Amino acid sequence: MIASAPGKAILFGEHSVVYGKHAVVSAINLRCYAKAEKSREIRIVSNFGTTSLDFKGFHAYISYAIKRFREIKPISGVEIQVKSQIPPASGLGSSSATTVSVLHAMNAEFEAGLSKDEIFELAKRVELDVQGIGSGTDPFISTFGGCWVLPEKKRFDTKLEFSVINSGKPSVTAEMVRKVRMLKERYPEIINPILDSMDSIALSGFHALEKNDLSKVSELFKINQSLLRALGVSTPEIDEIVAEVEKKGHSAKITGAGGGGCLLTTGEGDMRIKLSSEGVRLEDHEVWNSV
Ligand code: MEV
Numbered sequence: 001m002i003a004s005a006p007g008k009a010i011l012f013g014e015h016s017v018v019y020g021k022h023a024v025v026s027a028i029n030l031r032c033y034a035k036a037e038k039s040r041e042i043r044i045v046s047n048f049g050t051t052s053l054d055f056k057g058f059h060a061y062i063s064y065a066i067k068r069f070r071e072i073k074p075i076s077g078v079e080i081q082v083k084s085q086i087p088p089a090s091g092l093g094s095s096s097a098t099t100v101s102v103l104h105a106m107n108a109e110f111e112a113g114l115s116k117d118e119i120f121e122l123a124k125r126v127e128l129d130v131q132g133i134g135s136g137t138d139p140f141i142s143t144f145g146g147c148w149v150l151p152e153k154k155r156f157d158t159k160l161e162f163s164v165i166n167s168g169k170p171s172v173t174a175e176m177v178r179k180v181r182m183l184k185e186r187y188p189e190i191i192n193p194i195l196d197s198m199d200s201i202a203l204s205g206f207h208a209l210e211k212n213d214l215s216k217v218s219e220l221f222k223i224n225q226s227l228l229r230a231l232g233v234s235t236p237e238i239d240e241i242v243a244e245v246e247k248k249g250h251s252a253k254i255t256g257a258g259g260g261g262c263l264l265t266t267g268e269g270d271m272r273i274k275l276s277s278e279g280v281r282l283e284d285h286e287v288w289n290s291v
Contacts, residue, residue: 001105002035002283003105004283005104006027006093007027007028007030007092007096009092010024011026013201013202014254014257018181021199023151023202024202027279030085030273031097032084034105035082038109041077043078043079045079053067064130065099065106068125089261090170091254095173096123099123099127099139100123104282119280130174134177145277145278160209160217161273162273163270164263164269165263165270167237169235170260170261171257175257176258180231180232204216205224221265221266225253228254245263252266253265
């Protein structure tokens with residue numbers, strides 16, 4: 001069986017969401033496609049190569065997804081093939097889209113009867129297995145699709161569109177989340193107010209997005225980016241890109257964990273993205289062959 005799940009863009013609230021603050025997040029029109037087929041052994045095939053279970057390598061998320069699925073439905077083997085449109089380690093939710101699409105394809109192939117809520121819970125577990133830390137935001141969006149304000153799980157719509165700029169360096173989520181946590185432990189009286197400000201930005205950002213108010217969103221992107229920089233998750237390369245974008249009268253901010261990865265911009269970028277795409281779903285062979 002074949003399934004696909006969308007990547008995501010965090011419009012406001014990366015990092016602060018880990019501490020229970022608001023985040024505004026959307027599924028995007030780039031997807032990961034996974035095929036699961038019954039087999040005697042375990043085989044994982046992707047652009048990165050072919051492996052068996054590979055908990056420490058580039059198939060870590062898929063390996064843990066298989067492990068967690070087997071705890072629910074014991075199976076002797078499976079062949080998983082993955083094709084993704086989402087650049088890896090870019091902050092656009094490639095890992096969670098992979099995990100969720102693999103779990104959904106296995107659910108269908110082995111008739112496990114898991115609901116979307118259960119798939120989300122398993123994917124969140126896998127995120128913690130691999131990263132050791134995480135808010136569950138990415139697996140939530142890959143499972144359910146759409147635009148959301150978290151933690152309320154309030155769904156909304158916006159007509160605004162954005163572009164992404166790839167900073168060219170990979171973004172390693174676990175490393176960045178740990179970095180912020182250490183800073184917060186060292187300077188709670190400084191970092192906590194920053195996280196509170198990010199919370200207010202996310203709430204104002206949500207209202208601006210709902211009203212399709214691009215100039216307010218742009219202003220809030222600028223403030224949010226400055227605070228992400230204060231948390232230590234920007235880089236000199238990202239700061240340069242932001243400065244270039246601002247010179248042209250637009251704004252840009254990190255989306256996702258930072259330290260590299262992609263920026264969201266109100267100006268021109270490498271790629272235009274559409275928000276609010278559909279969540280995880282089954283696909284047919286024609287779609288698979290065309291990816
Ligand atoms: C990563 O896409 C978003 C972070 O807030 C981490 C998380 O929420 O788990 C940096």
